[in-house]
Amino acid sequence: MFLLNLHLARAHGDFHFQMERLSEMIIEHPDSAYLHFKKGKLFFHHEDYKACLKSLKKSQQKGYHDALQTLFLSKAYFELGQLKKAGKYAQSVIEQTPEHVTAHRILGRIRYAQKRYAEAGDAFEIANQHAIRPIPENYLETAKAWEALQTPEGIQRAILMVEKGINELGKIISLQNFLKTLLIKKGESDQAISLQKRIIDRSTRKEKPWYELSKMYLQIGDIDKSEYALNHAKNAFDMLPQRIQHTPAMIDLNQLIINDLKNIKQLPE
DSSP: OTTHHHHHHHTTTOHHHHHHHHHHHHHHSTTOHHHHHHHHHHHHHTTOHHHHHHHHHHHHHTTOOOHHHHHHHHHHHHHTTOHHHHHHHHHHHHHHOTTOHHHHHHHHHHHHHTTOHHHHHHHHHHHHHHOSSOOHHHHHHHHHHHHTTOSHHHHHHHHHHHHHHHHHHOOOHHHHHHHHHHHHHTTOHHHHHHHHHHHHHHOSOOHHHHHHHHHHHHHTTOHHHHHHHHHHHHHHHHTSOHHHHTSHHHHHHHHHHHHHHHHHHTSOO
């Protein structure tokens, strides 16, 4: 509209240039509600949420009403911590479009921030059901909402959600790691350890998975197996090329392994 997209494309990433052009175009077309909407979006992406709300409300006053604008209002209020207003705008989109994936996901985040975890889990699940291509983060977000209930039923629903993500997307490491956490919380350490062993078998780089297994064994009091896993972690580290060993993350991991091996030898038999 008014060649706006062309102007913004040329100035991609340059906030001040884009804002200057928008302001000039608003002077030229003072009745354009859409330009105020675009200005509100630009403020949002620049993390100026109060200015975003001011522009979006001007857009509304001039007659522009759109689901995307309503969602930006919801997100801006969310970022400002005004969760009740944020929820109101997200719900208004859902009332108009019950299968709106983004609206349900935004509502889930609002409910999570309000500590209304069951409502958050429900909202995330609806979003997942209607999403064309769910990503691992969608399943994690949903599972974390159920986990936050801190009840056996919540933990079980979280496990089912992560398992569903693994079944649909494959053996994504972030999903598998969270599944381990949930299994341990449920008291199923043996299953968690079995899962970690499968992760080690599939991993090209094994130093960190072995180290994580050592911590799991230590948590259940199996000192010998913890030391066994630590030795494998150290061997895997020592086999890495020097350039990788000398990265900050690997230096830190190696020091953790060395310290844990030293400490574990001091534990009573």
